[in-house]
Amino acid sequence: MTILEEIRAEAGRPLPELAEKYHADGRRCAALFCGFIPPEIVHAAGAVPMRLRATGHSGTDAGSTYFAQTHCSLVRHAFDMAMRGRFAGFDAVMFSTGCDHSRRVYDAWRHADAAPALRMLIPVSSDSTPAAVVALERELEKMIFTLREEWKVELDDGAIGGAIRQYNKQRALLEQIGRARIADDSRLSGADVLALHQVISSVPVDQGNALLERLLAELPGMPARENATGTRLFLVSSHFEDLRRMATIEEFGGLVVGDLMCTGTGYFHGPVDEAAPPLTALAERALHRLSCPHAADEIDRRVRFIVDSVREGRCDAVILDRLSFCAIGAAEFFVLARRLKAEGIAVLELEGELHGGGEGQLRTRLEAFREQLSNRDSAR
Amino acid sequence: MIHIACDPGSRYTKFAAARPGDAEAIRQVFPSHDADDLGALARHVASALRPGLFEPVQLWMVGDGWVPKRTRSKPVLLGAALARASIGLGESALVADCGGLRTRVFEVAGGQLKRTLENERCTSGGGRFVETMAAALGVELDEIDAVIAASKSPIRVSSPCMVFAESEMISQVNSGVSREDVLAGVVAHAVEKVSTLVQQAGPSGRPLLTTGGLARLAAFRNGLAAALPGTVLVEPPCDPLFFNCVAGLATVYPGVSADVR
Amino acid sequence: MTTLAMGIDIGSLTAKGVLLANGAPTAKFLCRSLPSATESVRSVASGLCGHGRIEFEQVHAVCLTGYGRFQAPFPAIEKSEISCHGLGAAQCESSVRTVIDIGGQDSKVIALDDRGLVQEFAMNNKCAAGTGRALEVLAHALGVPVEELGPLALRGKAGCRLSNRCSLFMENDVLQARRDGIEKSAIARGIIDAVVERVLTLTAKLPIRSGICLTGGVAKNPGVVAALERHLDQPMIRFEFDPQLVGALGAAHFAARSL
Numbered sequence A: 001m002t003i004l005e006e007i008r009a010e011a012g013r014p015l016p017e018l019a020e021k022y023h024a025d026g027r028r029c030a031a032l033f034c035g036f037i038p039p040e041i042v043h044a045a046g047a048v049p050m051r052l053r054a055t056g057h058s059g060t061d062a063g064s065t066y067f068a069q070t071h072c073s074l075v076r077h078a079f080d081m082a083m084r085g086r087f088a089g090f091d092a093v094m095f096s097t098g099c100d101h102s103r104r105v106y107d108a109w110r111h112a113d114a115a116p117a118l119r120m121l122i123p124v125s126s127d128s129t130p131a132a133v134v135a136l137e138r139e140l141e142k143m144i145f146t147l148r149e150e151w152k153v154e155l156d157d158g159a160i161g162g163a164i165r166q167y168n169k170q171r172a173l174l175e176q177i178g179r180a181r182i183a184d185d186s187r188l189s190g191a192d193v194l195a196l197h198q199v200i201s202s203v204p205v206d207q208g209n210a211l212l213e214r215l216l217a218e219l220p221g222m223p224a225r226e227n228a229t230g231t232r233l234f235l236v237s238s239h240f241e242d243l244r245r246m247a248t249i250e251e252f253g254g255l256v257v258g259d260l261m262c263t264g265t266g267y268f269h270g271p272v273d274e275a276a277p278p279l280t281a282l283a284e285r286a287l288h289r290l291s292c293p294h295a296a297d298e299i300d301r302r303v304r305f306i307v308d309s310v311r312e313g314r315c316d317a318v319i320l321d322r323l324s325f326c327a328i329g330a331a332e333f334f335v336l337a338r339r340l341k342a343e344g345i346a347v348l349e350l351e352g353e354l355h356g357g358g359e360g361q362l363r364t365r366l367e368a369f370r371e372q373l374s375n376r377d378s379a380r
Numbered sequence B: 001m002i003h004i005a006c007d008p009g010s011r012y013t014k015f016a017a018a019r020p021g022d023a024e025a026i027r028q029v030f031p032s033h034d035a036d037d038l039g040a041l042a043r044h045v046a047s048a049l050r051p052g053l054f055e056p057v058q059l060w061m062v063g064d065g066w067v068p069k070r071t072r073s074k075p076v077l078l079g080a081a082l083a084r085a086s087i088g089l090g091e092s093a094l095v096a097d098c099g100g101l102r103t104r105v106f107e108v109a110g111g112q113l114k115r116t117l118e119n120e121r122c123t124s125g126g127g128r129f130v131e132t133m134a135a136a137l138g139v140e141l142d143e144i145d146a147v148i149a150a151s152k153s154p155i156r157v158s159s160p161c162m163v164f165a166e167s168e169m170i171s172q173v174n175s176g177v178s179r180e181d182v183l184a185g186v187v188a189h190a191v192e193k194v195s196t197l198v199q200q201a202g203p204s205g206r207p208l209l210t211t212g213g214l215a216r217l218a219a220f221r222n223g224l225a226a227a228l229p230g231t232v233l234v235e236p237p238c239d240p241l242f243f244n245c246v247a248g249l250a251t252v253y254p255g256v257s258a259d260v261r
Numbered sequence C: 001m002t003t004l005a006m007g008i009d010i011g012s013l014t015a016k017g018v019l020l021a022n023g024a025p026t027a028k029f030l031c032r033s034l035p036s037a038t039e040s041v042r043s044v045a046s047g048l049c050g051h052g053r054i055e056f057e058q059v060h061a062v063c064l065t066g067y068g069r070f071q072a073p074f075p076a077i078e079k080s081e082i083s084c085h086g087l088g089a090a091q092c093e094s095s096v097r098t099v100i101d102i103g104g105q106d107s108k109v110i111a112l113d114d115r116g117l118v119q120e121f122a123m124n125n126k127c128a129a130g131t132g133r134a135l136e137v138l139a140h141a142l143g144v145p146v147e148e149l150g151p152l153a154l155r156g157k158a159g160c161r162l163s164n165r166c167s168l169f170m171e172n173d174v175l176q177a178r179r180d181g182i183e184k185s186a187i188a189r190g191i192i193d194a195v196v197e198r199v200l201t202l203t204a205k206l207p208i209r210s211g212i213c214l215t216g217g218v219a220k221n222p223g224v225v226a227a228l229e230r231h232l233d234q235p236m237i238r239f240e241f242d243p244q245l246v247g248a249l250g251a252a253h254f255a256a257r258s259l
Helices: A003-011 A015-024 A039-044 A073-083 A100-112 A130-151 A157-181 A190-200 A205-221 A243-252 A278-288 A296-312 A327-342 A359-379 B038-049 B078-085 B127-136 B141-149 B162-174 B179-200 B218-227 B240-252 C037-052 C067-071 C081-092 C132-142 C146-154 C167-179 C184-204 C222-232 C243-257
Strands: A028-032 A047-051 A092-096 A119-122 A232-237 A255-260 A317-323 A346-352 B002-008 B012-018 B026-031 B057-063 B074-077 B093-098 B103-109 B112-118 B208-211 C004-010 C014-021 C024-032 C061-066 C098-102 C107-112 C118-123 C212-215
Touching (some): A003 A190, A003 A205, A015 A047, A039 A047, A039 A278, A073 A100, A092 A100, A092 A130, A100 A119, A130 A278, A157 A190, A157 A205, A157 A255, A190 A205, A190 A243, A232 A243, A232 A296, A232 A327, A243 A255, A243 A317, A243 A359, A255 A296, A296 A327, A317 A359, A327 A346, A346 A359, A359 B162, A359 C118, B002 B038, B002 B240, B012 B038, B012 B240, B026 B038, B026 B240, B038 B057, B057 B078, B074 B078, B074 B240, B078 B103, B078 B112, B093 B179, B112 B179, B127 B141, B127 B162, B127 B179, B141 B218, B162 B179, B162 C067, B208 B218, C004 C037, C004 C067, C004 C081, C004 C243, C014 C037, C024 C037, C024 C243, C037 C067, C061 C067, C081 C098, C081 C107, C081 C118, C081 C212, C118 C184, C132 C146, C132 C167, C132 C184, C146 C184, C146 C222, C184 C222, C212 C222, C212 C243
Parallel strands (some): A028 A047, A028 A092, A092 A119, A232 A255, A232 A317, A317 A346, B002 B057, B057 B074, C004 C061, C098 C212
Antiparallel strands (some): B002 B012, B093 B103, B103 B112, C004 C014, C014 C024, C098 C107
């Protein structure tokens, strides 16, 4: 099995299965619903932070007992897993207030008294002002206090500082992957990188770093992708976990050489300041990294990031792929579409469920978009 | 006086009629798109009770309180009618009305309506959804149970819109999935919708009476029983398509019984 | 020698075809789509050959579009229906710059360049409320054939509003309006307005330039055309060529260009 095949196989493993494995190894694990929750703190407390996804889970009828059909697809799937006890093997589940749908699932989880017993909410402000940073620092102090009490662990600045360094190393390694990804002789598809991000965000950081180093060492020996010099795309989404959908986008649209997603490059973008006090640095990074559209005051930076990435990656176009019923995504993508078009960047807007569905419609839109790009090129 | 109850559904307009001395109501159904003059249809139903003779007719509209403008009809609230009919089901029970477009669950206790839950503005998984998919697959309504019985691996319906789900089903059949598996998936989707609503109503283990056209399907009832372990499924004393109508009639005309046991 | 190019458009409701001889339409065909897309393609190809009095082997190039393009029973090029409707409309009238296509199950707005090629497009997502299917369902609820819906709507007064978003709940609104004794022509106008409003949400995503036309079967509905003209405050370009076959015409031209 090649390393990329290993990564794909690992990405296909449901989180509860991974949690069982960590417990067998004597490690705690925590499911993190949102990118605002610093994995460094969870790691410093001796647990494996696992960014929540619903891989391998289908159906939402149990989840829908608390949520309307018009709720975010990720929330309904995740809560369905909770109602069926699939998080019983976790030691904690952590939520934030990144969006109303994910905020609500914290309430529903408690009301349903679904496992695990330790459920934490780390609220975050809707802007990234200095006051918001201070407020988040206070919330992180509460998070640390709770973990010390519940897990009986030492959790001091030294441990957190050590975790920061490890995660910064991971971010630097991923940045190298990002540069390799945009090369004309790229060896990586968007689906490869998506799978890699999913694996990295659900394994212990040292294991993740070892995997990244191995991948970077093996990349030069792999064959270049044939479509690396064809249509090149930048993908913007919120939560995106469907590898098959990514493969469809790449088969009929073009090679995805960059992304900005909740669970993708944006989540790993930018280091934590190792010179600053740990909690301040974590709060600063959480609010100033690029991932989340919930901070409406940061949209200029996100647009700039996308435009710069499109130019750097020599992308032909941007795809805005909204998860069904993602309210924040709807508002963000409306603005992004206009701003990107004003920059002369072609944009395709898509919408899809968490897992599958509507392949025919998706293919039609992608093919039509390719034709549109080809028309633009032939007119130049 | 002939009492006629009318349940004007999205697909079928049902009538139940009885005269003094009648213990059972007669029942008639018309496709709703042919049923805009409810007064005329009521008189037609009345003539079936007493051919050739005139008797005054009182039309009762079973539903949420709506009465058509051109008639002297009166409303009968469906929830209250079903609650009354379910009095024999014990201290607390649920009634799932599985209609063409709307699915409602009524929580009833001691003959009184306690609460109503309804599907949000989505027809996916309703009776109309099943009927349309069956038609697209060339299956008559009375063949659905037999076709589903042959299913080995029901598909999963992913589209929330009935119209798109229809093309999705046809694509599945074109790519070699058996129509039994597609239709079984469609009915399973309807079961999921109704069972979700029932679970929202609260603790399980209570008797659940199913009415409405969808409840005619054995595959649907069996699926619901499997999805709600511990719940006792109760069938109405007459064809579930007409039960709302008969229950409505029974509230205004004591001679007719709709009591569920 | 005559160059023969065939365009086949398999939609959710109807299957269409156009045969070009040296770039000019020489045969047309339309039938209801069959459950099997492959059979629909064969049926249209056979129909066109019959009408064109040719053998299929004489055809130099075929282009398939619509969802049936994924299941070609013979060698053919594939183009999206977006591109085909664009080129087809431009072939009918070179001044067309915006195409509104209301199909059986989807609707789209397409912006064209001066070559008749797609510059940008927007399509409906997840909702069939602004489509031909919605009109079929609602016409049936009204108790009129769908072909009569448009002329009926033109006679109707404004004011009957169908408030629901979903075409199936709108069906209930239609039944209720009938039971309340509202005139069918007013209900028909309400139906058309509701469907057109859904389509117009797409125009918010694209700048609408003058030179607008309507393609697809729904273009034959005079009520829809009138409602669009009213809302857009612009006359629509009308073709002599059957608007329902514009996608197939565009496909045929793509086939011809591939030679």
